[in-house]
Amino acid sequence: MADATAHDRSAPLDPDMFHPLCPSSAMPFRVGDKWSGMVIRCLQGGPRRFGELRVPLKAVTPKVPSETLRAMERDGLVTRTAYDENPPRVEYALTPLGRTLIPLLDAARAWSETHLPALLAARRAAGQPA
Amino acid sequence: MADATAHDRSAPLDPDMFHPLCPSSAMPFRVGDKWSGMVIRCLQGGPRRFGELRVPLKAVTPKVPSETLRAMERDGLVTRTAYDENPPRVEYALTPLGRTLIPLLDAARAWSETHLPALLAARRAAGQPA
């Protein structure tokens, strides 16, 4: 194993999970703010640095994760740990409370995998009779 | 079991479910539009007339259910049946696809019942240290 402390940064953030074609954008669920769900997914495998969270979010400005993370911290869903080291390092991790949301996300994803195509088909049929 | 084909209009819409203190407003989940979840709950027990849906929504104008219902109809979540009778009557019912969302709503509610107090406590502690 590469790292004993906890998580594997070498298999960190499944890129496929975040690419633009991910049906997340279409699925009729929302957990907290727009990006909260994705943050939870990112942190699911262990603590992450701020910059790491931006990897899948490379399209967005740092404001997005920063804002989301602080809101989640207020709600007791993540912890923020700033290390006063030379290259500033900050790590975020899910709290137990935050982890309780994972099953919900799983359920939402499962629903989407099963039923989202039907929903989209219905929408297309009704919205674009052409 | 009471009846699957029909529904009981005498125990129609649990008022407690919709009163302003319901934590729905605070819970960090969203299914579709703001009112979609509530519509599903309303239709869970069987078809409802437009006016019936407004009972728990008595605070809102007809636009809200109308809009929500049409969006859900487009997505294949509900069916709309207009009876060309004397007093105009329209009934809405969940489709099988729409019913697949019920477990999600149940899961969201279960989460809220279990964990929402902790989240609110954390928010209060962090947001209002005073």
Add this chain to the structure above:
DNA sequence: AGCGCCGATTCCGTTGCGGTAACCGGGGGT
């Protein structure tokens, strides 16, 4: 000295969602 990295924060513009108000149209009752 200047550049760049890390980790943010703040401001600002836009967009979309949510909500209120007003209007429509037919039938029946008084």
Add this chain to the structure above:
DNA sequence: ACCCCCGGTTACCGCAACGGAATCGGCGCT
């Protein structure tokens, strides 16, 4: 004739969320 009920629809307004650009500050490297 008038009003009311049922079942909507449309137009308009306001706010909060979303997203982007610009800025900040310490430190190391060149």
